[in-house]
Amino acid sequence: MDLQLLARFNAARSGRKPAILVTEIGSGAQRLVAPSDIADADPLAAELRARLRSGKSGLIALEGGGQAFLTVSVPPPRIVLIGAVHISQALVPMARIAGFDVTVIDPRTAFATSERFPDGTLLAEWPSDVLEQLSLDPYTALAALTHDPKIDDVPLTAALSAGCFYVGALGSRKTHGKRRERLQEAGVTPAAFEAIDAPIGADIGAASPAEIAVAVLANIIAALRKGPELKGEGGRP
Amino acid sequence: MQQDAIRADADPLALAESWTREGRRVALATVIETWGSAPRPVGAHLVIDAEGNFEGSVSGGCVEGAVVAEAAEVIETGRPAMLEFGVADETAWRVGLSCGGRIRVYVEPVAQPA
Structure with a gap:
């Protein structure tokens, strides 16, 4: 060689x-x-x-x-979670058991504490400030879990344009409808927007934060292992 | 994110590069095919230098000795070699792939910088 x-x-x-x-x-x-x-x-x-x-x-x-x-x-698959919320607290250990490297980002220092997140990488920063450091890529999954547009929108847009293998966003259909308007105004194409997993997670009737975490992880694994054909009509961007 | 980084002290491909840059003569062995219960997956690497130092693993210890010996020849001639180990082969059985699997290992020299 x-x-x-x-x-x-x-x-x-x-x-x-x-x-x-x-x-x-x-x-x-x-x-x-x-x-x-x-x-x-x-x-x-x-x-x-x-x-x-x-x-x-x-x-x-x-x-x-x-x-x-x-x-x-290929790079080892990893998961970026926007929001140091209750779902993330359950999702981090599950994702690590499944073999993913996990990073949690939340600028709200009351949420982003090492007591709440003893494992994985925790960044108490605005997503826009750490995007470059993250270098999102097609071997990264990103789930936006705060339902706060100020925190979620920038990383969602970045994940779609980076071709992340999974992009999911928490929020009701109404919340997601408003998100559609905002992101499309920011230049996200309708096809790219359709690739967002929303309502987030596999349809298993998840009720508690931990159950939602299972549902999200299931769809992340499905996107990784089954590829774009799994997605609905939009396909991957 | 720490586990993303390639740890040079444990990564045979990174070692193959750094050893060669240090002026050591190096061969790289790669598991290219396995049958049955092979201990290391396809794509596993072992890096060997002309002194017989090695890092990595192609079989979890069973046939490394034979691969290291063959690597000396590969480094000497500059030509790649294909090795096969398994229970079907008496010699290979003696060197010990006792798990019952068979593996094919490709050994290639790493060219010295000009």
Whole structure:
């Protein structure tokens, strides 16, 4: 393996950028593929895209005979919760058990305390002040749980434009209707808005904050494992 | 978010890069195929230098010794090698993939910087 190639692969990995190292077995020829490099004409395009979604490395057959090994690196999935609310208190430990890295953001210091959130990363900041640090990406899920537009709207818009694999927002249909008007005024397309999971969570009749947390986590996992086809008519942005 | 960061002290790919930059001659082994109950998944790496130092794992300890020995050859010749271990193979059985699985390991040299 060429050192420069290895260095580029490692830089992608540490920077939460997905990448695939393609190694032809036999010749040993290698190339590094980023999602934006995948041309439709590439005979491996479908395979490479599927691998970027699954994150699984593996051996594949090449068209002209022979095999290639795909070393697939995708960032570990993580969840960003807007709102250090009661639902988040239940959701953080559940999400960590399920293997997600979790960050909770809430500028209200009465909510965002380490007593209420002993696990995970807690940022007592306005979302707009920490968006850059978060660098939302397609391997991030974001759930906005405050129903306060001042806190929720900016990260929701950012999550949609970053292509987060899941974007959910708490609130009644009426609240969500008002949200539609505000976000569309802010430039969110109707199709992108439809991708928001709202009313939030799997339809299991969740009543308590902890049950809502289960419902939200279920839809996050479904979005991660089942991909865009799970979503309703809007699909993912 | 801490677990997102790649820990250079535990990550074979990061080590393959840093060892090579230090001037060490390095090979990288990758599990490319498994059958049955293989102890490490496809994509697992082991990094080895010419002195026989290694980090990472391709089998949880069963066949590392054989891979490290083969890596010396790969570093010497500069040519990749394919290794297969499993119960079907007497030699491989002796080196100990006793879990009953079979694995195929690709070993490649990391090119020195020009």
